Amino acid sequence: MKIQLNFFESQRTTFNEQIDLTVQSLKAYGDQYDHWVFAWSGGKDSTTLVTLIIYLIESGQIQAPKRITVLFADTRLEIPPLFFSAMQIKRQLEQRGIEVHTVMAEMDDRFMVYLLGRGVPPPSNTFRWCTPQIKVEPMIKKLHEIHRETGNKFLLLTGVRQGESAVRDGRIAMSCGKDGAECGQGWFQVTAPESICDKLAPLLHWRVCSIWDWLKIFAPMNRHGSWNTQLLADVYGGEEAEEINARTGCIGCPLASKDKALEVVVKIPEYLYLQPLLRLKPIYRELRNPSRRKRKTDWQYKKDGTLSKNQNRMGPITMESRAWALQEILAIQNDINSKAPSESQKVYLINSEEEARIRELWRLNTWPDGWDGTEKRADEPFIQRHSDGSITPELFLTESDLSV
Structure with missing residues (x-):
């Protein structure tokens, strides 16, 4: 060398x-x-x-x-x-x-x-x-x-x-x-x-x-x-640690390509019980998919009345997918805690107060600002709209859809 x-x-x-x-x-x-x-x-x-x-x-x-x-x-x-x-x-x-x-x-x-x-x-x-x-x-x-x-x-x-x-x-x-x-x-x-x-x-x-x-x-x-x-x-x-240039972030960080620190931890005999945490990242990836989210399909305007450049944007997670994700994350938590060596070594990704608040926000039909939940699911066919006012029809939409 x-x-x-x-x-x-x-x-x-x-x-x-x-x-x-x-x-x-x-x-x-x-x-x-x-x-x-x-x-x-x-x-x-x-x-x-x-x-x-x-x-x-x-x-x-x-x-x-x-x-x-x-x-x-x-x-x-x-x-x-x-x-x-x-x-x-x-x-x-x-x-x-x-x-x-x-x-x-x-x-x-x-x-x-x-x-x-x-x-x-x-x-x-x-x-x-x-x-x-x-x-x-x-x-x-x-x-x-x-x-x-x-x-x-x-x-x-x-x-x-x-x-x-x-x-x-x-x-x-x-x-x-x-x-x-x-x-x-x-x-x-x-x-x-x-x-x-x-x-x-x-x-x-x-x-x-x-x-x-x-x-x-x-x-x-x-x-x-x-x-x-x-x-x-x-x-x-x-x-x-020095050789792999180790750094940590959040568990299952959605921004990192790999959970290097977590992968190291779950190989340590004392922390084998934490292996279910490796299932978090796939949940986050799934929640980004169009089938799990809403989409704006009508014309979007800025406050000054001009067309927004971000037409047909995908937005929040559907209520059904939120419920699915909560169930999956609580299952991970339960799998960990059933094998935790002691009470002090248990992990609460979502504690009881947080779970109660999540369910309360569901009952209140809570959505991010600018969304109300009536929007279409993002994987449904839609008319592609452009900021110059033109449209590109989706192949499987009918002419009645185009008149909307």
Whole structure:
């Protein structure tokens, strides 16, 4: 194998140098704020952020602010062992007297309720509603609440990490991570309001190999805090995590081609009982099909009276398909929990309150804005309408249909 020499390779920072840069950034900016707030998703980058900085404070390498608040973003869709790991670390933080809050979307905005109760189709690359709704917006709301409590600007610490090459290029704004970064973290970085907080990403320069070194080797050591991070490393692939450039998103993420992290988890003997989760992605794919959705088949106009460019668009999930999907997802949940080793290891994709709200929204005949449920099913024949006012008849429609 031919190896090409790279001048910049010799310029890469070591693990200790990366920690030193993190310390320098916190000394330079952290002292200006009495209150530090951590945005923590439970993933590898934000977990490294929280555990490392608490260690740096406890070891006297940086000065603690007057107040520390950790905000755990619970999307209700975390891979179960990742959630279990986060709960262990949450307890360790609370035992240290650190204030930890769980941040979650309002009931009607939660993924399963929005999907099955309101009938909004699964997110896609052209309609990516999930990250802002279940992760970013609830966090922004909580940040505003914190600001209202004191009226003072605080320092928001995030786990955004781009690696050295991206830092050199100045690329820190993104909606999905690269180099194994956490889903949506860059989006959150650029969305947090400057009016209530200033933002600092102390791990921006860290490479993914350094993240693994901290989580697998250093963080669990007594001298570094005895953090329970090994389970998190196992979720990402254990010893192979760095090689497969592992990253996690939601269970069965509709935007990912493969559930790499979940596929790794269900091969671990302790988590074989989670294999039914692999049935989620096919359900989401099925819900995108025309036979499962409604379609606008009449002329669509914009507010100014001109024709919309999005004629004959497919829309929400039919009531029948919502009921089918709910039944399938609850069956997955039941299959998992019937084999769960303990009560604490059970998984609730849809809890009892969420299921009740989904069924209530059905009784209220709830549809997304602009839809009322009287529209035709999307797989039925229709007249193809165009934004210039012309039409392309469907081969099997009669002339009486064309006169509509």
